[in-house]
Amino acid sequence: MDGIEGNDRLEPPTVTMILKSRQATKSVKVSLANKSALAGAIITAIYFIIGLLDTAFPGYLGASGSMGNALTAFHGSLAASTPVSPLFGSGWYILGGTLYGLPILPVMLAAIKFDLAFSLFVVVVSSLIGLVIGLYAGFFGGIIDMILIKISDFFLQIPLIGLAIIIAYLLGFSFLDLAIAVAISWWPVFAVFVRDKAHSVKKATFVVSAMSSGDTATEITFRHIFPSILPDFAARVFIELGLIVQVLATVDFLNLNPSFRYMPEIGNMMSWGSSNALLGTTAWWPLVIPGLFLLGFTLGVFLLGSGLKRSIRYKSRRYEQR
Amino acid sequence: MMAHLMKSSLGIGNKVLIAVIEFIALLIFLYAFLLAAEYTNKNAVILQSAGYSMGVNQSSFLQFFYFLRDVFTGSWGNVTPSFPTLGAFPATTVVGFSLPLTAILLLISLLVSMPIVILMGIGYSRRVNTTTKAASNVYLGLGAIFPLFLVAAFARFFLYNTSLIISASSKNLPNWSFPTHIPFIDGLINGNYALAGSGILVFIIPLLLMIFFASVEMLQIYRSGILKSLNQGYLGSASSLGLPRWLVVRNYLMNKGASEIFRYMPIVMTSILTFDIVVEAIMSYRGIGWVFYESIISGSYFGAIFSLFVFGIIIILASFISGIARALLDPEIAGGE
Numbered sequence: 341m342d343g344i345e346g347n348d349r350l351e352p353p354t355v356t357m358i359l360k361s362r363q364a365t366k367s368v369k370v371s372l373a374n375k376s377a378l379a380g381a382i383i384t385a386i387y388f389i390i391g392l393l394d395t396a397f398p399g400y401l402g403a404s405g406s407m408g409n410a411l412t413a414f415h416g417s418l419a420a421s422t423p424v425s426p427l428f429g430s431g432w433y434i435l436g437g438t439l440y441g442l443p444i445l446p447v448m449l450a451a452i453k454f455d456l457a458f459s460l461f462v463v464v465v466s467s468l469i470g471l472v473i474g475l476y477a478g479f480f481g482g483i484i485d486m487i488l489i490k491i492s493d494f495f496l497q498i499p500l501i502g503l504a505i506i507i508a509y510l511l512g513f514s515f516l517d518l519a520i521a522v523a524i525s526w527w528p529v530f531a532v533f534v535r536d537k538a539h540s541v542k543k544a545t546f547v548v549s550a551m552s553s554g555d556t557a558t559e560i561t562f563r564h565i566f567p568s569i570l571p572d573f574a575a576r577v578f579i580e581l582g583l584i585v586q587v588l589a590t591v592d593f594l595n596l597n598p599s600f601r602y603m604p605e606i607g608n609m610m611s612w613g614s615s616n617a618l619l620g621t622t623a624w625w626p627l628v629i630p631g632l633f634l635l636g637f638t639l640g641v642f643l644l645g646s647g648l649k650r651s652i653r654y655k656s657r658r659y660e661q662r
Numbered sequence: 663m664m665a666h667l668m669k670s671s672l673g674i675g676n677k678v679l680i681a682v683i684e685f686i687a688l689l690i691f692l693y694a695f696l697l698a699a700e701y702t703n704k705n706a707v708i709l710q711s712a713g714y715s716m717g718v719n720q721s722s723f724l725q726f727f728y729f730l731r732d733v734f735t736g737s738w739g740n741v742t743p744s745f746p747t748l749g750a751f752p753a754t755t756v757v758g759f760s761l762p763l764t765a766i767l768l769l770i771s772l773l774v775s776m777p778i779v780i781l782m783g784i785g786y787s788r789r790v791n792t793t794t795k796a797a798s799n800v801y802l803g804l805g806a807i808f809p810l811f812l813v814a815a816f817a818r819f820f821l822y823n824t825s826l827i828i829s830a831s832s833k834n835l836p837n838w839s840f841p842t843h844i845p846f847i848d849g850l851i852n853g854n855y856a857l858a859g860s861g862i863l864v865f866i867i868p869l870l871l872m873i874f875f876a877s878v879e880m881l882q883i884y885r886s887g888i889l890k891s892l893n894q895g896y897l898g899s900a901s902s903l904g905l906p907r908w909l910v911v912r913n914y915l916m917n918k919g920a921s922e923i924f925r926y927m928p929i930v931m932t933s934i935l936t937f938d939i940v941v942e943a944i945m946s947y948r949g950i951g952w953v954f955y956e957s958i959i960s961g962s963y964f965g966a967i968f969s970l971f972v973f974g975i976i977i978i979l980a981s982f983i984s985g986i987a988r989a990l991l992d993p994e995i996a997g998g999e
Binding site: 493494496497498499500501502505506509586589590593594595596607610613614618619620624627628631634635638639642 | 684687691695803806807808809810811812815816818819820822823928929931932935936938939940943944954955958959963966967969970973974977981
């Protein structure tokens with residue numbers, strides 16, 4: 341009996357125990373045996389590798405940092421106005437060109453690092469805030485739980501895009517400001533989720549045992565309850581990652597920040613593709629190709645998140661059978 | 663039945679209290695934005711040009727009361743002259759003109775989504791895999807993977823030259839119709855059938871988008887309600903009493919699923935309003951979402967804040983109504999009858 345299988349003894353499962361446990365290995369195997377989850381993991385990994393490569397070797401794709409650099413690389417001037425290049429051109433123009441004479445493929449690949457950096461920042465910040473609030477609310481219950489959850493509910497009851505936009509509007513609408521605004525808007529999603537899980541784990545034997553042995557609230561929540569909810573939490577993080585990328589792309593697509601206009605970002609690229617200059621023409625690729633690229637990422641993280649959830653359910657069923 | 667009604671009426675008192683607290687919280691929240699706008703010095707010119715009508719030149723404590731006065735007298739400031747319709751009109755007028763368009767879009771999309779959710783949700787009433795369940799799973803998966811803005815952008819691009827899309831060139835025209843501001847109803851009232859026809863055509867794509875994404879949002883919650891109920895004791899008792907399967911599904915599972923939707927109605931409504939902002943912005947459909955979007959683009963702080971206020975009121979109302987509906991629907995709240 342090792343790792344998480346020790347739920348029926350008084351020792352709490354630690355994060356290390358969970359990661360090293362036979363059950364964790366089984367969960368990974370179950371996830372990998374699921375073809376859609378495996379496909380999701382591969383797709384997500386490809387996007388991350390592209391993002392990391394572009395971060396480590398900026399400019400190797402011909403487009404880096406700002407769109408101004410990219411334009412200089414290709415045309416030497418930001419004001420350059422050329423018709424969109426057709427599909428199946430030569431070299432970088434294999435997927436055609438978009439506005440400003442830019443080739444779609446390298447700009448699209450360079451865009452991934454911004455989308456990933458944004459969503460990772462938001463996920464890390466909002467999940468940490470949500471985790472702390474959710475754990476304490478779930479553990480303490482009573483009036484503290486009520487207050488914390490009412491605050492979360494209040495934030496959840498404001499249209500997220502609207503809230504993020506207005507906070508970013510006040511902060512100044514830089515890339516970081518928007519990330520902070522979305523993180524402020526997103527933490528209640530994690531808080532409510534963690535709170536529900538923590539509330540159910542609170543009744544477990546090892547938590548009751550820790551409470552009776554005089555452990556502090558912080559020790560109980562972070563050393564005893566958190567490891568137990570970690571797998572569910574990880575699955576949720578992956579699912580939210582895809583949604584947050586969609587939020588950035590939506591805000592950029594709507595052109596809410598003029599200073600983002602020339603940044604290589606998927607939503608921006610789609611915005612160029614559906615700008616007035618191209619509306620009503622047959623040049624569909626500047627809109628559709630970046631759109632499908634974004635769809636690939638959301639599909640990847642969705643399949644991966646679903647696969648993780650399935651492996652958690654498998655774990656739960658196995659535990660119930662025992 | 664009488665006891666049930668009494669219980670519901672007692673619930674109404676609590677729900678009114680909660681609605682009032684939520685309203686106060688909404689005002690404090692919006693006021694915080696007003697203060698933040700002052701301190702971050704964003705659009706200082708706009709605030710000054712509004713003549714400090716909201717009391718931003720007073721101490722923070724006093725400002726709140728000025729703010730309350732203005733809220734209750736309807737003085738929400740003007741949209742900026744660059745706002746692309748009527749010019750520097752009061753934010754209340756602009757939002758008031760847009761409200762019926764959003765209301766009809768939300769109402770019809772919710773009314774159409776409900777039967778779709780119920781039909782697709784029935785698949786989850788059995789533990790075994792069925793075709794309906796598989797179809798519902800695919801429907802949910804599509805909704806989770808496809809971002810709304812992407813679908814809306816594709817629709818706008820590929821249908822641009824048709825009568826289904828409001829063209830970008832008409833963006834600057836003050837084209838709100840009278841008396842209801844809903845073109846297809848006003849067209850019928852005034853005998854202007856061309857207006858009615860075009861009003862219906864430009865309504866179709868935003869409506870279809872809203873129905874799809876709203877039904878996906880609700881189906882997720884409906885499904886979780888049904889799946890939770892499948893393990894409840896009263897379901898087994900009902901079956902063991904010899905009740906037919908369809909009766910158990912109708913009386914317990916479907917009610918529980920619908921009750922879950924009402925339970926999470928504020929959050930559902932929030933998601934739907936988020937969809938509304940995106941759909942209206944992309945489709946140039948002149949509801950409140952479009953006013954909010956154009957306010958941000960044109961730097962019209964008051965337009966944006968008043969739009970958020972109206973969104974908040976819609977959510978508080980939805981929360982209040984859903985609380986009552988849930989008390990009537992949920993078999994567990996209704997005294998386990």
